[in-house]
Each structure stands twice: as structure tokens, then as C-alpha cells.
Amino acid sequence: MSKDWLNALQSQFGNDRVMTETKDTHSYSFDASFGSFVPEAVIQVYTKEEIVKILKVANEYAVPVYPRGQGTSLSGGPLPVKGGIVIDMAQWDNDLKVYPEDLIVVASPGVKTSAINEAAGKYGLMYPPDPSSSHVSTIGGNLAENSGGPRGLKYGVTKDYVIGLEVVTPEGEIIRTGGKTIKNVTGYDLTKLIVGSEGTLGIITEAVLKIIPKPQFSKTMMAVFDSVVTSGEAISKVLTSGLLPAKIELMDQASIEAVENFKPIGLPVNAEAILLIEVDGHEETVNEEVNQIHGILNELGATDVVIPETKEEEQHLWMARKLVSPAITRVKPTKVSEDATVPRSQIPQMIEKLNAIKEKYHVNLVVFGHAGDGNLHPNIICDKRDKEEMIRVEKAVAEIFEAAVSLGGTLSGEHGIGTMKAPFMEMELGKAGLDMMKRIKKAWDPNDILNPGKIFTSDQNNELVLSHG
Amino acid sequence: MDKELKQLQEKINYDKTFDCVQCGYCLPACPTYETMKKETHSPRGRINLVKEYAEGKISVEDLKEPIDKCLGCNACTVVCPTNVQYGKILEGAKHVIEEKRTKSKKEEWVENLIFDKVFPSRKWMKRIGNVSWLYQKSGLQSLAQKIKMTSIAPLHLDQFEKVLPDLPSPTKRKSRPKVIKAEGETRMRVGFFTGCIMDSVFFEINKKTIELLIKAGCDVVIPETQTCCGALHAHSGKVESSRQLAKQNMIAFEEEHVDVIVNNAGGCGARLVEYEELFTDEQWKEKAKSFVEKTRDVSQILYEALDQIEFTRPINDIVTYQTSCHMINVQKVTKEPFELLQSIPGIEYRQFKGYDRCCGSAGIYNMLNYDDAMDILDKKMTHVKVSRAHTIVTTNPGCLLQMKLGIQREGLQGKMRAVHLVELLHEAEPVSKERQVTAISNNA
Ligand SMILES: Cc1cc2nc3c(=O)[nH]c(=O)nc-3n(C[C@H](O)[C@H](O)[C@H](O)COP(=O)(O)OP(=O)(O)OC[C@H]3O[C@@H](n4cnc5c(N)ncnc54)[C@H](O)[C@@H]3O)c2cc1C
Ligand code: SF4
Ligand code: SF4
Numbered sequence: 068m069s070k071d072w073l074n075a076l077q078s079q080f081g082n083d084r085v086m087t088e089t090k091d092t093h094s095y096s097f098d099a100s101f102g103s104f105v106p107e108a109v110i111q112v113y114t115k116e117e118i119v120k121i122l123k124v125a126n127e128y129a130v131p132v133y134p135r136g137q138g139t140s141l142s143g144g145p146l147p148v149k150g151g152i153v154i155d156m157a158q159w160d161n162d163l164k165v166y167p168e169d170l171i172v173v174a175s176p177g178v179k180t181s182a183i184n185e186a187a188g189k190y191g192l193m194y195p196p197d198p199s200s201s202h203v204s205t206i207g208g209n210l211a212e213n214s215g216g217p218r219g220l221k222y223g224v225t226k227d228y229v230i231g232l233e234v235v236t237p238e239g240e241i242i243r244t245g246g247k248t249i250k251n252v253t254g255y256d257l258t259k260l261i262v263g264s265e266g267t268l269g270i271i272t273e274a275v276l277k278i279i280p281k282p283q284f285s286k287t288m289m290a291v292f293d294s295v296v297t298s299g300e301a302i303s304k305v306l307t308s309g310l311l312p313a314k315i316e317l318m319d320q321a322s323i324e325a326v327e328n329f330k331p332i333g334l335p336v337n338a339e340a341i342l343l344i345e346v347d348g349h350e351e352t353v354n355e356e357v358n359q360i361h362g363i364l365n366e367l368g369a370t371d372v373v374i375p376e377t378k379e380e381e382q383h384l385w386m387a388r389k390l391v392s393p394a395i396t397r398v399k400p401t402k403v404s405e406d407a408t409v410p411r412s413q414i415p416q417m418i419e420k421l422n423a424i425k426e427k428y429h430v431n432l433v434v435f436g437h438a439g440d441g442n443l444h445p446n447i448i449c450d451k452r453d454k455e456e457m458i459r460v461e462k463a464v465a466e467i468f469e470a471a472v473s474l475g476g477t478l479s480g481e482h483g484i485g486t487m488k489a490p491f492m493e494m495e496l497g498k499a500g501l502d503m504m505k506r507i508k509k510a511w512d513p514n515d516i517l518n519p520g521k522i523f524t525s526d527q528n529n530e531l532v533l534s535h536g
Numbered sequence: 537m538d539k540e541l542k543q544l545q546e547k548i549n550y551d552k553t554f555d556c557v558q559c560g561y562c563l564p565a566c567p568t569y570e571t572m573k574k575e576t577h578s579p580r581g582r583i584n585l586v587k588e589y590a591e592g593k594i595s596v597e598d599l600k601e602p603i604d605k606c607l608g609c610n611a612c613t614v615v616c617p618t619n620v621q622y623g624k625i626l627e628g629a630k631h632v633i634e635e636k637r638t639k640s641k642k643e644e645w646v647e648n649l650i651f652d653k654v655f656p657s658r659k660w661m662k663r664i665g666n667v668s669w670l671y672q673k674s675g676l677q678s679l680a681q682k683i684k685m686t687s688i689a690p691l692h693l694d695q696f697e698k699v700l701p702d703l704p705s706p707t708k709r710k711s712r713p714k715v716i717k718a719e720g721e722t723r724m725r726v727g728f729f730t731g732c733i734m735d736s737v738f739f740e741i742n743k744k745t746i747e748l749l750i751k752a753g754c755d756v757v758i759p760e761t762q763t764c765c766g767a768l769h770a771h772s773g774k775v776e777s778s779r780q781l782a783k784q785n786m787i788a789f790e791e792e793h794v795d796v797i798v799n800n801a802g803g804c805g806a807r808l809v810e811y812e813e814l815f816t817d818e819q820w821k822e823k824a825k826s827f828v829e830k831t832r833d834v835s836q837i838l839y840e841a842l843d844q845i846e847f848t849r850p851i852n853d854i855v856t857y858q859t860s861c862h863m864i865n866v867q868k869v870t871k872e873p874f875e876l877l878q879s880i881p882g883i884e885y886r887q888f889k890g891y892d893r894c895c896g897s898a899g900i901y902n903m904l905n906y907d908d909a910m911d912i913l914d915k916k917m918t919h920v921k922v923s924r925a926h927t928i929v930t931t932n933p934g935c936l937l938q939m940k941l942g943i944q945r946e947g948l949q950g951k952m953r954a955v956h957l958v959e960l961l962h963e964a965e966p967v968s969k970e971r972q973v974t975a976i977s978n979n980a
């Protein structure tokens with residue numbers, strides 16, 4: 068195959084900017100999930116015009132293009148599964164403007180999530196979506212995955228804060244969706260369509276985001292349980308008692324132990340589960356709600372409830388939570404992360420099902436996550452060099468998805484479908500539902516050049532295969 | 537599997553690369569990712585390349601540049617939640633690259649000179665110290681020119697020479713006694729690890745170090761047969777030479793029966809505390825263990841002695857501190873320099889953004905990768921300037937030179953200075969309280 072497209076790109080960008088050396092292409096072959104695929108070229112972009120140029124070439128020569136933020140996707144989102152061009156968006160991180168009087172920020176796609184919240188903080192405002200990876204991930208990646216975090220319970224996820232986008236379509240046209248107003252009903256809501264589209268419908272080049280006043284006061288509490296199921300019941304009970312904490316996060320015994328190993332802060336390593344709860348608002352209301360929650364937790368059999376006295380102690384607890392996802396791999400090197408989500412009332416049932424799956428397949432299953440909104444993170448810790456084990460893992464994963472869907476839940480709450488969950492889409496959406504989505508993709512990207520092989524199955528990923536990753 | 541590949545995997549610590557889950561939490565901590573802006577130069581990128589090399593997917597040439605451009609600052613290991621032993625992976629990679637490299641005769645000759653003759657040799661170091669840094673605008677440089685060494689990086693020694701301190705006269709250097717008694721009562725017997733660069737280029741700082749130690753109640757012993765710590769050798773993949781140097785040092789200090797072994801160079805100290813890992817045979821391992829247990833940074837000794845010394849001269853100055861990566865990330869000595877600084881009367885301490893990130897000196901990185909090191913330094917200097925500090929304190933000779941260079945590059949000579957922590961403490965004219973008390977009671 069001749070590399071005419073490469074010549075075309077090189078003549079427009081210059082040879083230096085089109086990275087093709089082995090050491091570079093191999094360094095963009097991975098994300099934080101599974102598997103590695105080497106692209107033929109990597110280009111770092113700083114303007115929308117540059118993206119237009121790349122997409123025009125890609126369309127002309129039918130070469131796949133993959134937008135990539137900081138490669139922290141847990142579902143294979145930015146992996147160049149069919150070769151072609153990776154566009155590194157992460158270096159375009161310097162445009163960030165806060166408009167405090169309009170309560171909005173405008174950001175370029177490479178801006179880090181935490182930088183947005185920090186910038187808003189200077190005006191007593193906040194940008195609520197707080198994925199654990201917020202100090203690393205880009206806003207572009209967050210938008211494409213519709214990321215959420217602990218605060219999602221009370222404040223919602225990324226999609227709830229986007230009011231307008233600038234997008235380059237797969238055919239290289241620049242469009243704007245939404246605007247700078249909170250209300251907007253002009254035509255289809257393309258903003259919401261792009262959010263969560265995992266880089267398959269367009270490349271986001273600018274985001275207009277809503278920010279809100281920072282709550283004046285907050286308090287954190289840690290509840291200790293001797294059974295994960297009971298902790299699940301406690302969550303349901305709190306949420307059905309007319310209380311809405313900002314965060315309710317769950318860590319099971321294995322997660323507690325993993326973070327304690329990394330940075331000992333005195334978490335109860337023998338507990339079966341802990342819940343970290345944050346309540347925010349006006350000081351009086353917060354204190355009142357903390358008391359009520361305390362009562363419920365005791366009533367439901369929490370063995371201990373700890374309320375940290377200083378902000379510093381609170382921060383340590385939340386830092387511990389942030390570290391769980393990577394830290395749990397200490398036992399074995401491979402982590403298969405899932406984020407199947409169920410309606411809140413089904414949390415205890417889901418936990419029971421997960422326990423059964425763990426027993427059935429003898430897998431090392433760790434559970435933590437944004438339990439308050441039903442978004443659990445069952446992770447299987449394994450060793451990808453062990454073929455036999457990986458086959459058991461494949462089966463367990465499939466069963467986790469089935470369990471979630473059967474309880475009225477979904478395959479993914481926030482990490483996205485990417486490559487790994489694609490084979491299970493029809494199970495959740497049905498044939499017609501999936502077909503509508505495929506038609507939307509076809510309309511936007513007739514030549515299937517933008518992030519192909521994601522969300523929908525292709526020849527390469529029509530079933531879940533982990534055993535030769 | 538191919539036997540050769542298997543051997544390679546062992547050498548390169550292939551198994552350890554699996555600990556990396558590519559979460560990217562290390563990206564914000566890595567200075568080379570910040571300045572070079574590519575995954576090729578990020579911690580997880582490098583780990584991935586090492587792994588791919590060990591799997592036979594890429595060649596040693598592909599691996600070389602990304603590994604050469606790593607500062608070895610270990611900032612990534614500190615933030616890594618899965619505890620990836622990046623230091624081991626890096627050393628394994630350097631070792632293998634070094635083995636595979638086909639060196640030209642000239643390269644061999646110069647390397648041999650640097651690593652086997654100059655750095656382990658007290659004679660050479662004295663010569664360097666006496667005649668000026670690497671032979672007055674450099675024996676090495678003119679040497680390199682003489683033999684038309686175009687293949688090794690231009691060392692930019694002229695840049696470094698500008699910022700070197702006045703060197704002590706040979707007679708002054710020779711007159712240093714081998715044992716110096718504590719002022720007042722002896723609290724402990726310390727062996728002083730003098731360090732190659734510290735004892736040549738920064739001889740005065742070593743002198744001040746000894747003066748501080750005796751005020752803190754230490755008998756200071758300077759073993760004659762001690763040699764280079766071996767850090768540069770290890771960081772260049774020369775495992776065997778670094779092991780030999782370690783042995784020589786262990787014997788030198790063992791013979792003196794000291795309570796602790798103290799050094800004032802963050803980089804050397806980090807090497808010393810890793811001696812145990814160099815050995816597998818029981819006897820040497822045992823010796824190394826006891827050596828490591830005794831090893832301290834000078835700031836640790838002085839911090840413990842803070843209640844016994846008093847600073848008599850206030851320093852009315854705005855001061856900031858550039859940490860040494862090897863001291864904080866490997867030796868894990870963090871709080872002592874801060875506490876010491878803040879105990880000096882008159883000082884206004886101001887932290888600058890990124891004070892705990894590598895300054896780019898990193899052993900001889902700034903000579904071998906001059907431009908990359910200057911990118912890192914320039915970034916740092918913009919933050920230093922914001923702090924409006926007048927004095928930058930360091931705890932390692934490489935960092936000290938680098939910060940001096942930074943000041944020079946910003947044209948701030950005369951407005952800003954870089955010093956070793958020891959120099960600033962010395963400037964505050966500490967006196968031993970005990971001696972004061974004795975003096976007073978003698979008067980009475
Ligand atoms: C340790 C760890 C913890 C995590 N915690 C959370 C969590 O709490 N909540 C959560 O939701 N997620 C979490 N994640 C997942 C991940 O961080 C998010 O999915 C994040 O949004 C990815 O951002 P990124 O910049 O790394 O994007 P990448 O991983 O590089 O890309 C993600 C997707 O976005 C697309 N994309 C990137 N930029 C653009 C753009 N400008 N335009 C269009 N498409 C684009 C890519 O093609 C890809 O499909 C975690 C990940 C890790 C490793
Ligand atoms: S923080 Fe550790 S596990 Fe995560 S990418 Fe970096 S080295 Fe790998
Ligand atoms: S040692 Fe320093 S320069 Fe090297 S990868 Fe780690 S953080 Fe980056």
C-alpha cells in the first residue's frame with residue numbers, strides 16, 4: 068500500500084510534526100485499558116484548522132483517525148485499532164477563560180479537568196464533574212466519554228455542564244452546537260449527541276461549560292461495615308430518606324487494603340466495606356443532615372462512623388478514594404475495569420450478584436465506586452499472561468454485564484463502550500436501538516474514518532477476547 | 537521462548553514493567569513530559585518501550601533516546617499508586633543499552649577516562665580541583681577537540697565554568713586533617729563521605745560542613761581510601777564499576793568504626809543508600825546493609841542537633857529551596873532542610889511553584905543533553921522569579937551548579953544567588969550552646 072496520505076500530511080505539516088518513528092508511534096499505542104495497537108503516524112494539534120486538514124486528507128485516502136486526550140480511557144477509546152493516525156489533543160491545553168458573570172468557562176480540548184475547576188475556584192465557583200483522573204484527563208476526553216465522578220450523585224456528570232461545543236466533523240467541516248445560553252431549543256440537541264460519542268462523530272475543538280457557585284460548607288464522614296451488602300442497603304436507605312449527599316463512595320476490603328499499602332492513613336483494613344460520604348450546603352443544614360445520616364448508618368448496622376475533624380483528614384480520605392483504581396493492581400498486574408451501573412434501589416442485589424460471580428469463576432473481583440448513583444466499579448485483577456485465568460475472566464465479565472442489564476441497569480455508567488463492551492451493545496439496546504445508532508454514525512461519518520472499531524463491533528471485536536491481549 | 541530473549545528480559549527487569557497499568561497519574565510529575573511534550577518521554581511511555589523492547593517488538597536504537605533523555609529523577613515513582621519500580625526498570629534498560637552499544641575506539645577511550653580514571657580517582661579529582669573544573673575550561677573539552685571527538689555531545693563546559701566558585705589553593709586543600717574533634721563533648725563519631733565534585737569544585741562547602749558538624753558535637757573522620765559513590769556509573773549502565781566502587785567505600789568506612797556516615801550531596805547519598813541492592817552474596821550484602829543503615833544526609837545530623845546550636849547572625853533575606861530529587865525521592869529526606877532553613881533568624885521563606893521538580897542537572901544529564909536540560913531549567917527559573925526570592929538553597933552540587941547557571945541565564949547575577957544549605961547555615965554563624973555555657977561558666 069502506498070502511503071500517499073502520509074506524503075499529503077507531511078507536505079502540509081512538515082516532516083517534523085508528523086511523527087512516524089517507531090519510538091513515537093509505539094508511545095501512542097496504549098491507553099489505561101487493555102491491548103496495544105500501533106498507529107502509523109501521530110500528530111499533535113493546536114488549532115481547529117489543523118484538524119480540518121487532517122480529516123480532509125483522511126477522508127480522501129480513507130485512513131482511520133483517532134483523537135486522543137491523555138490516554139486515560141478505561142475502555143480502549145483512543146486505541147488506533149485499525150492503524151492510521153492518532154491525533155494528540157493533550158498539548159492544546161492553553162486556552163481557558165472564565166466568565167464569572169455568565170457562569171461559564173470556555174476551554175480548548177486539551178485543558179485538564181482539574182484546571183477548569185481550579186480556574187473557577189478563583190471566583191468562588193466550581194466545575195462539579197470530578198472523575199478520579201481529573202488531574203490527568205483532558206476536558207475533550209471527559210466530553211467524549213461523558214465522564215462522571217463522586218459529585219455526580221448530587222451535581223450530575225459532564226453532560227449536565229456542557230452548553231455549547233465547537234466540533235470538526237469527520238468530513239472536515241467546523242460546526243458549532245448549542246451556544247452560551249442556558250436555554251436553547253433551536254433544532255436537534257447535537258451537543259448532547261456529541262457528548263459521550265467517544266470521538267466517533269466529531270472532534271471537539273472548544274467547549275462552553277457551565278459552572279456553579281461553590282457550596283459554602285461541607286463535611287465528610289466514613290462509615291465502616293462488616294458486609295458489602297449491608298453498606299449497599301445503607302446507601303438505598305439514606306437516599307430514600309429525603310437526603311442528598313454530594314458524594315457516597317464505596318470501597319470494599321481489597322480496595323481499602325490496596326490504598327493502605329500505598330499510603331497508610333489508618334483506614335480500617337479489616338472492614339468488609341467503607342462508605343465515604345460528603346454532605347455540602349449551608350453549615351446548619353449540613354450539620355443537621357450529617358446527624359440524620361449518622362442515625363441511619365447506625366440503625367443499619369455500621370460498625371463505626373468516623374467524622375474527620377480537620378480539612379486535612381478529610382482530604383486524606385478523598386485522596387485514598389482517588390488512588391483505588393490504580394492501586395488495586397498490586398496483587399496481580401492486569402486490571403479489567405468495568406463500570407456497570409444499576410438503578411439505586413438495586414445496589415444490594417447487584418452486590419450479591421457480583422459476589423456470586425466471584426465465587427463461580429474464582430476471580431479476584433474488587434468492588435468500589437460511585438455507589439451513591441448506582442455506578443459500581445467491579446474490577447477483576449488478573450494476569451494477562453495466564454491464558455486459563457483470562458478465559459474465566461472473560462466469562463465473568465460477560466456475566467457482570469448480564470447481571471446489570473437484568474436489574475434494569477447499563478453496561479457502562481461513565482467509562483464508555485470503546486472496544487471491550489462493543490459485543491454487548493445489542494443485549495442492552497436491542498436490534499432496532501443499535502441500528503438507529505449505527506445509522507447516526509453512518510450519516511456523520513460516511514467513510515467510517517473517525518475512531519472506527521469503537522462502540523460498534525467490527526470484524527476485530529465481535530466477541531470479548533482477553534486471553535491473548 | 538528464545539533463550540536470548542529470556543536472558544534479556546531478566547536483565548531488563550521485564551517483569552516489573554507489568555506493574556504499570558498506564559493510568560497516567562505520573563504524567564503531571566514528569567519534567568521531561570512537561571518540556572518535551574510527548575509520551576515517548578513520559579514515564580509510562582518509557583516503561584512501555586522497555587517492555588516492547590524486551591518482547592522483541594522494537595530495537596535497542598528505538599529505546600536508546602527515550603532512555604537517555606530520562607533525568608532519573610524518580611518523581612514518577614513517588615506518585616505512582618501501583619508502586620512501579622521505575623528506577624529498577626531504568627537501570628536495567630541502561631545496562632542493556634550499554635551492553636549492546638557498539639562504541640567507537642574514541643568513545644571507549646574517553647568514557648574509560650571519565651568513568652574509570654577521573655571519577656573514582658582522588659588524585660584526578662584533586663587535580664581537577666587544583667587546576668579548575670575539568671582542567672581550566674576543560675581538559676576534556678580540548679582533549680575531545682584534539683582527538684576530534686565529534687561523536688560525543690559537546691559538553692558546553694564553558695557555560696558551566698562561568699558559574700564556578702573560586703577554587704582553593706592547593707596548600708589549603710592539602711592541609712585538611714584526617715580527624716577533626718568535636719567542639720565540646722563528643723556526641724558521635726561521623727565518617728564524612730566527601731564526594732568527588734564536592735571535594736574538588738566545592739571544597740569550601742565541604743570545609744564548612746565539617747565546621748558545622750563539629751559544632752553539632754561530632755568527631756569528624758575522613759577516611760583516606762574512600763572513593764566515588766558510583767552514581768554516575770550506575771546511571772550510565774556500568775553496573776560492575778559501580779559495584780567495585782561501592783566495595784571500596786564500604787571497606788574504607790568500616791575500618792574507621794564510625795557511628796554514622798554523613799554526606800552533603802543528595803545524589804551521592806541516594807547512591808549510598810542503595811548499596812545493598814548491588815549485592816547478592818551474603819557477606820557483601822550484610823556489609824552493605826550496615827553501611828546503608830549508617831548513611832545520613834548532613835541535614836539530618838544538623839536537624840537532630842538543633843537544640844545544641846544557636847545561630848548568632850540573622851540573615852535578613854528572602855529564601856527559597858530547590859530540592860534535590862535524589863534526596864527527596866530516593867533517600868526520602870524531606871523535612872530536615874526546611875526545618876533547618878526556618879530556624880535561621882531573619883529569614884523569610886518562600887516556596888516557588890515546582891520547587892520539588894528536577895532542575896535538569898541530573899548527574900551529567902545537563903552536559904550530555906544540554907538543550908533539554910536548559911528547557912527544564914528555564915521553566916524552573918520563571919517560577920523562581922515569581923517567588924521574588926533572593927537566595928536559592930540547594931542540597932546537591934549538581935543542583936547548585938545548575939541553579940547558578942539558571943541565574944546567569946536570566947541575567948540575575950548580583951540580584952540572586954544560589955547556595956548550598958550548608959553555606960547558608962554557616963553564614964548564620966552558629967555556635968555550640970554547650971561551648972557558650974562552658975565559656976560563661978568559665979568567666980564566672
Ligand atoms: C485511574 C483512573 C481513574 C479514573 N476515574 C474515572 C472516574 O472517576 N470517572 C470517569 O468517568 N472516568 C474515569 N476514568 C476514565 C478516564 O479518565 C476518562 O474516561 C477520561 O475522560 C478520559 O480522558 P482522556 O483525556 O484521557 O481521554 P482519552 O483516554 O485519550 O480518550 C477518551 C476518548 O475520548 C476521545 N477523545 C479525546 N479527546 C477528544 C476530542 N477532543 N474530541 C473528540 N473525542 C475525543 C477519544 O477518541 C477516546 O474515545 C479513570 C481512568 C483512570 C486511569
Ligand atoms: S503512575 Fe505508575 S502505573 Fe500509572 S502510568 Fe505511571 S508508572 Fe504506570
Ligand atoms: S525519572 Fe523523572 S524524567 Fe524519568 S520518567 Fe520518571 S519523572 Fe520522568
